[in-house]
Amino acid sequence: MARNAHAYALSANDLLTGEQVFWSHQGRWCLSFEDALFSTEPQNLTPLGNAEEAANRVVGAALIPVDENRRPVELRDQRRLQGVSVAVRTTASEAASRPSAATLAQAA
Amino acid sequence: MYAYDQYDQAFVEQRAAEFREQIERRLSGALSEDEFKPLRLQNGLYLQLHAYMLRVAIPYGALNARQLRVLGDLADRYDKGYGHFTTRQNIQYNWTKLSDVADMIDALASVQMHAIQTSGNCIRNVTTDAYAGVAGDEWLDPRPSAELLRQWSSLHPEFAFLPRKFKIAVLGAAQDRAAMKFHDIGLWAKLDADGQPQYDIWVGGGQGRTPRVARLFQEAVPLADLLPTLDAMLRVYNLAGRRDNKYKARIKILIDEMGIEPYRLAVVEELARVDRDAFATAVGEYQRIAAQFETAQRPALQGQKVPEGSPEFRAWLQQNGLTHKVNGYAAVSVSLKTKGAIPGDASGAQMRAVADLAERYSAGEIRVSHRQNLVLPWVKLNDLETLYHALLEQDLAEANVGLVSDIIACPGLDYCALATARSIPVAQALSLRLRERERRQGPIEASLNISGCINACGHHHAANIGILGLNRSESETYQISLGGRADEGAKVGDILGPGFSQDQVPDVVETLLDTWQSLREDGEDFSQTYDRVGKQPFKEAVYV
Numbered sequence: 019m020a021r022n023a024h025a026y027a028l029s030a031n032d033l034l035t036g037e038q039v040f041w042s043h044q045g046r047w048c049l050s051f052e053d054a055l056f057s058t059e060p061q062n063l064t065p066l067g068n069a070e071e072a073a074n075r076v077v078g079a080a081l082i083p084v085d086e087n088r089r090p091v092e093l094r095d096q097r098r099l100q101g102v103s104v105a106v107r108t109t110a111s112e113a114a115s116r117p118s119a120a121t122l123a124q125a126a
Numbered sequence: 127m128y129a130y131d132q133y134d135q136a137f138v139e140q141r142a143a144e145f146r147e148q149i150e151r152r153l154s155g156a157l158s159e160d161e162f163k164p165l166r167l168q169n170g171l172y173l174q175l176h177a178y179m180l181r182v183a184i185p186y187g188a189l190n191a192r193q194l195r196v197l198g199d200l201a202d203r204y205d206k207g208y209g210h211f212t213t214r215q216n217i218q219y220n221w222t223k224l225s226d227v228a229d230m231i232d233a234l235a236s237v238q239m240h241a242i243q244t245s246g247n248c249i250r251n252v253t254t255d256a257y258a259g260v261a262g263d264e265w266l267d268p269r270p271s272a273e274l275l276r277q278w279s280s281l282h283p284e285f286a287f288l289p290r291k292f293k294i295a296v297l298g299a300a301q302d303r304a305a306m307k308f309h310d311i312g313l314w315a316k317l318d319a320d321g322q323p324q325y326d327i328w329v330g331g332g333q334g335r336t337p338r339v340a341r342l343f344q345e346a347v348p349l350a351d352l353l354p355t356l357d358a359m360l361r362v363y364n365l366a367g368r369r370d371n372k373y374k375a376r377i378k379i380l381i382d383e384m385g386i387e388p389y390r391l392a393v394v395e396e397l398a399r400v401d402r403d404a405f406a407t408a409v410g411e412y413q414r415i416a417a418q419f420e421t422a423q424r425p426a427l428q429g430q431k432v433p434e435g436s437p438e439f440r441a442w443l444q445q446n447g448l449t450h451k452v453n454g455y456a457a458v459s460v461s462l463k464t465k466g467a468i469p470g471d472a473s474g475a476q477m478r479a480v481a482d483l484a485e486r487y488s489a490g491e492i493r494v495s496h497r498q499n500l501v502l503p504w505v506k507l508n509d510l511e512t513l514y515h516a517l518l519e520q521d522l523a524e525a526n527v528g529l530v531s532d533i534i535a536c537p538g539l540d541y542c543a544l545a546t547a548r549s550i551p552v553a554q555a556l557s558l559r560l561r562e563r564e565r566r567q568g569p570i571e572a573s574l575n576i577s578g579c580i581n582a583c584g585h586h587h588a589a590n591i592g593i594l595g596l597n598r599s600e601s602e603t604y605q606i607s608l609g610g611r612a613d614e615g616a617k618v619g620d621i622l623g624p625g626f627s628q629d630q631v632p633d634v635v636e637t638l639l640d641t642w643q644s645l646r647e648d649g650e651d652f653s654q655t656y657d658r659v660g661k662q663p664f665k666e667a668v669y670v
């Protein structure tokens with residue numbers, strides 16, 4: 019249990035794009051932390067992450083501990099959620115196809 | 127420049143095809159991440175916070191215009207329009223998609239490039255002086271030695287799974303411009319009385335959580351003994367280096383624990399077992415490579431003169447130019463540290479522009495420096511001003527190479543999965559502040575390096591002012607160290623005291639510079655003042 023953790027979200031990187039994704043209420047991966055499922059029982063989320071990794075949809079599944087306000091407790095998670103500190107444009111191939119589409123569709 | 131032979135080309139193409147197949151198997155689910163990870167790391171592909179990162183090798187930091195153009199195209203086509211040149215003279219793409227990697231690697235192979243051995247516990251890209259072959263203070267061009275080492279270390283069957291990564295740098299000049307003494311092995315090439323290459327071998331340098339300056343292993347090793355000696359040195363390390371704890375697995379720790387003398391004896395014993403016949407072709411191969419580099423050298427030119435130009439041009443040349451060993455030429459650095467820029471980042475358009483300029487004004491050659499800048503090594507004196515104006519148009523003519531605003535920084539917590547703090551915004555804020563200070567005061571010759579965690583990829587230990595980003599009580603804190611240096615007098619900096627918040631860092635750095643400037647005696651650089659007065663006056667100035 020992380021210090022000051024009130025609940026947990028499940029995150030991972032999309033297998034194809036490496037983009038950060040979150041396990042949602044809808045029972046699939048989503049791109050927005052706002053839509054993430056929060057659980058006070060991390061033991062329920064961990065096997066889910068393992069199963070999704072085994073299904074080759076994501077890599078690096080890990081729990082994000084959050085406080086009462088659903089704010090990540092760890093600095094690393096906070097910064098990761100903020101995204102990079104510099105303005106970056108989308109890649110040419112992103113413009114052609116939404117990066118996480120494969121993951122989102124498969125998991126649906 | 128060295129040109130691949132058919133063997134090199136076939137090797138790179140075969141490896142590209144192999145990795146394409148491995149990626150396909152991963153995407154189809156035939157390979158699990160556990161199975162795939164060692165394969166992708168052997169091909170320079172990491173997973174970071176927001177995407178995959180592809181690290182491309184730039185052997186000894188040398189590029190031709192075609193190669194740089196392809197690097198620029200990769201940035202535009204597969205990344206978000208830029209690439210990051212690193213302190214190890216490589217380039218990293220931070221926004222790579224797994225499904226694009228095979229095409230990226232094919233594009234690299236088409237210009238004799240690859241990403242092999244840019245990760246993993248093997249011998250990494252061999253680095254050298256960015257001014258190799260052109261520096262006025264050079265005794266021996268280190269590139270043929272570096273190329274010989276590239277061939278020896280590429281897919282060396284014994285050294286693919288060392289206890290830990292292994293980094294080698296080669297120098298051939300009086301001045302160390304490659305942080306040689308912070309490498310696992312550093313070679314200082316010189317000429318013997320007969321004009322043949324010989325090497326002083328240094329061992330056990332490194333940064334990370336246990337910074338060490340390399341120790342002298344042996345002086346004046348003749349060329350014929352170089353590869354057998356390195357083989358024996360690596361064999362001893364491979365057998366005796368610790369594999370139980372990755373933080374204690376580098377050769378520097380083996381030498382700390384064993385002592386340099388016992389290590390030397392063990393290498394001598396091992397050398398007696400090395401099959402010398404296996405290296406019978408090394409001297410001939412060196413000569414073949416050296417001849418290639420020599421033909422690419424240009425003859426001296428008559429009638430070349432530095433144009434009078436504007437004061438801005440003269441300031442730029444004074445700061446970013448280096449005396450050339452061949453009459454009629456200058457070598458100039460292209461700063462990737464424009465005011466407020468991300469150190470080492472170049473856009474695809476900038477890379478293509480520098481490639482064009484290299485073709486027009488620098489014999490088609492470009493180098494990547496360990497301070498994360500580019501170098502145009504062969505500029506005719508008559509062309510300098512025209513080149514300057516062309517660089518200005520690309521925002522690449524900042525006159526600050528070697529100054530305090532020429533900041534080294536790693537990607538930090540913006541990208542890196544291992545980071546404990548951001549380093550990019552700190553570097554940008556400092557760049558704005560320090561460029562402004564330089565505008566007021568003129569050139570400030572000191573080094574400032576930033577790392578986003580204790581792994582020290584941003585060389586903070588080796589800077590006059592080093593900044594290490596740490597994560598303390600859920601916010602970033604930046605620990606300052608002073609007095610480090612990466613040149614011939616290499617030294618690890620001393621930690622000043624408790625860290626500072628991100629907002630405080632620019633003021634603290636300015637206070638440190640004020641203190642140095644008020645204490646320095648005639649002509650002293652930062653290290654000299656620091657060595658004379660010690661840490662105390664700096665401490666008193668910042669912890670009031």
Ligand code: HEM
Nearest residue numbers: 212213214332333334335376535536537542544581582583
């Ligand atoms: C983002 C991906 C990166 C990862 C995962 C990474 C990982 C590491 C690690 C774990 C170490 C410590 C090794 C040890 O102490 O045994 C290290 C050291 C180092 N890295 Fe990186 N690094 C990354 C990016 C970079 C970049 C961008 C640069 C250049 C700007 C760089 C250059 C170096 C250097 C010069 C060292 C210290 C020299 C030494 O190995 O002792 N790395 N890196």
Ligand code: SF4
Nearest residue numbers: 536542545578579583
């Ligand atoms: S120093 Fe740390 S944060 Fe910076 S690149 Fe290296 S591992 Fe990442």
